[in-house]
Every structure is written in structure tokens, then in C-alpha cells.
Amino acid sequence: MSLQFTLGKPEGPAPVSETHDVIVIGSGPAGYTAALYTSRAHLDTLVIAGEAVGGQVATTWEVDNYPGFPEGLTGPELVERLQKHSERFGARLEMDQVTNVDLSQHPFRLVGYARTYFARALIVAVGASPRKLDVPGERRLTGRGVSYCGTCDGWFFQDKQVAVIGGGDSALEEALFLTRFASKVTIIHRRDQLRAGPALQSRVERNGKIGYLWNTVVEEILGEKTVQSLCLRHVNTGEITEFPVDGVFVFIGHIPNTDIFQGQLDTDELGYIKTDQHRRTSVAGVWVAGEAGDPHYRQVITSAGMGAMAAIEAQRWLDSLGD
Numbered sequence: 001m002s003l004q005f006t007l008g009k010p011e012g013p014a015p016v017s018e019t020h021d022v023i024v025i026g027s028g029p030a031g032y033t034a035a036l037y038t039s040r041a042h043l044d045t046l047v048i049a050g051e052a053v054g055g056q057v058a059t060t061w062e063v064d065n066y067p068g069f070p071e072g073l074t075g076p077e078l079v080e081r082l083q084k085h086s087e088r089f090g091a092r093l094e095m096d097q098v099t100n101v102d103l104s105q106h107p108f109r110l111v112g113y114a115r116t117y118f119a120r121a122l123i124v125a126v127g128a129s130p131r132k133l134d135v136p137g138e139r140r141l142t143g144r145g146v147s148y149c150g151t152c153d154g155w156f157f158q159d160k161q162v163a164v165i166g167g168g169d170s171a172l173e174e175a176l177f178l179t180r181f182a183s184k185v186t187i188i189h190r191r192d193q194l195r196a197g198p199a200l201q202s203r204v205e206r207n208g209k210i211g212y213l214w215n216t217v218v219e220e221i222l223g224e225k226t227v228q229s230l231c232l233r234h235v236n237t238g239e240i241t242e243f244p245v246d247g248v249f250v251f252i253g254h255i256p257n258t259d260i261f262q263g264q265l266d267t268d269e270l271g272y273i274k275t276d277q278h279r280r281t282s283v284a285g286v287w288v289a290g291e292a293g294d295p296h297y298r299q300v301i302t303s304a305g306m307g308a309m310a311a312i313e314a315q316r317w318l319d320s321l322g323d
């Protein structure tokens, strides 16, 4: 289930808003948690939702590993709770997408499709997007057998057959993790050798549940309500085959949604915003929370935790500035 909406670009200059104590860019777990903390500290807090309201987790049918919900809950339910929790203390949600930022002036200036915003403190919680295969069936069956997170969704594939797409470290790590649940894991890779490190490769080779399809790419993901099979093409021979699976896990990289900060905040070579242990960025008054600055953990709980850290730091920094 997706809560995405499309934002049209209005004609003419964007109207200007007042200056907020804190603006949080992003309405995923990191953004809502940051907003909960800053609004509860009586800071005037605006959350700019972005096109994917609720973030990535809003697209999954069940979240089983968020503490405090022993029966699990759906992704949309979780983000609705996170939103309500932040609104309870006064945070306001704005349906807009930031297209441009100027962090060289203070208050910071953010330009969205709907209006221009000013923030005394800025929390960047724009997340990251798993790189997609971009094949027919992928979008429709996401959360219905197509997944980008083994830690999150592996449990739902007990005694099922799954495919893992990719040949790097994360593909192999996730393939190994998935063998805890699945009866068979097939790694489908477009080349004839893996990019993953040798130690990881030998662990995979020793695992009797894992098999390979080399030189093979996915052309289409098939299934009515859930994934039933993959249409595969051999890259050398061009041969097309149908491969039955219950789930497909895609690990061909992540792309942080940080384009608008290029040249303004220090990022690593992959585009993740550089941060210290206090979630500070290279610009004083700007913090990063969640996957936009985290290529490693990629969980709701870790992203939410970073949101709380960034918010506490922002509140202390604003206090230190005085009025």
C-alpha cells in the first residue's frame, strides 16, 4: 500500500511562510520522531512531508520488529501513529516537496513547490530509496512479495522459495539471513562472478539452501495478488525462462534522497550526508536523521532513534542561541 501523492508545480513565485524554530524535511520514522521531540520541547515545528508521505515503511504490509507492538502492525498504521504522536504536541504537517535549499543564510531558506520556508534549525530526514529493478510488476507487487529489506520481511517467507537479486555484500548478507526462514534462496546475478568479499562468498557457498543463477536478469515480476514467478533472461543466450518464487528481494543498492543538499552539506561518495555522533552535519544548525545519513542499519527503530537524537541536539543548540 502506498501513500504517495503527486505534487504539482504551481505557476508563479511560491508564497513565503513565517520562520519556524524547527523544520523537519521528511515524514518517515526519523522525521516524525524528530518532530515529536522538538514540538514536545515547545518548539514551533513544521514537517515537510515530501512525495512519499510516511516514508518507505508506509509501503509494507506488516512491521514485526518495532518495539512495543508485539502483535505487529501495518506500515501505514505505524506511520499514522507516528504522525498523530507528533501532532499531539503541536507539530504541523505540510504537504510539499523541498526543491531547493540555501543553507548559507540563517534562518535557512527552503523552497518548495507550494511555498518558501525559513527555519532557525533544520533536521534533514529525507531518507533513501532502494534502487529499483525498474521492471513490470515490481511496483504493483512491492509489499506483496517484492521486498528491499530481508531483516524486515524475511520472516514472512517461512519455508518458501525466494530469489535475491544482486551480487554485492548486502545481497549475500541478506541471502544468508533469509536462509533462516526460506526453504530455498536463489541468488540471481547479471554477471558470472560476485562483487561481494571472499569470506562472505565462502559462507554462502557452504550454505546448502543457497543456489545461483548466473548471467541472468529479471525482465518481469509476475503474480496476481502476490509474487508467483519471475520472467528471466540469460544475458549471453537471450533465453527467456519463467522461474517460480514466492518472494523476491532486491539488493542492487540504495540511493539517498540528498540531491537538494549537494554543494551545501558534506556527503560521502554515495551521497549520504556526513554526520558525527551527535547527528551534526557540516553546517551548524543542520542535523541529519535516518537513512539520509545511514548506509548501514536501515531500520525504523534506528531511524526513529536518530530522529530523537537530532531533535534533542537541535533543541539544545536553539537554547544556546537564546532569543
Ligand SMILES: Cc1cc2nc3c(=O)[nH]c(=O)nc-3n(C[C@H](O)[C@H](O)[C@H](O)COP(=O)(O)OP(=O)(O)OC[C@H]3O[C@@H](n4cnc5c(N)ncnc54)[C@H](O)[C@@H]3O)c2cc1C
Pocket: 025, 026, 027, 028, 029, 030, 031, 048, 049, 050, 051, 052, 053, 054, 055, 056, 057, 058, 059, 060, 062, 063, 064, 065, 066, 096, 097, 098, 099, 125, 126, 127, 128, 129, 130, 142, 143, 147, 148, 149, 151, 152, 153, 257, 260, 289, 290, 291, 292, 297, 298, 299, 300, 301, 303
Ligand atoms: C518495503 C519496505 C519494508 C520495510 N519494512 C521494514 C520493517 O518491517 N521494519 C523496519 O525496521 N524497517 C523496514 N524497512 C526500512 C524502513 O522503512 C526504513 O529504514 C525507514 O523508513 C527509514 O526512515 P527515514 O525516516 O530515514 O526515511 P524514509 O522512510 O525513507 O522517509 C523519507 C521521507 O523524506 C521525504 N522526502 C524525501 N525527499 C524530500 C524532499 N525533497 N522534500 C520533502 N520531503 C522529502 C519522503 O517523502 C519521506 O517522507 C522497510 C523498507 C521498505 C522499503
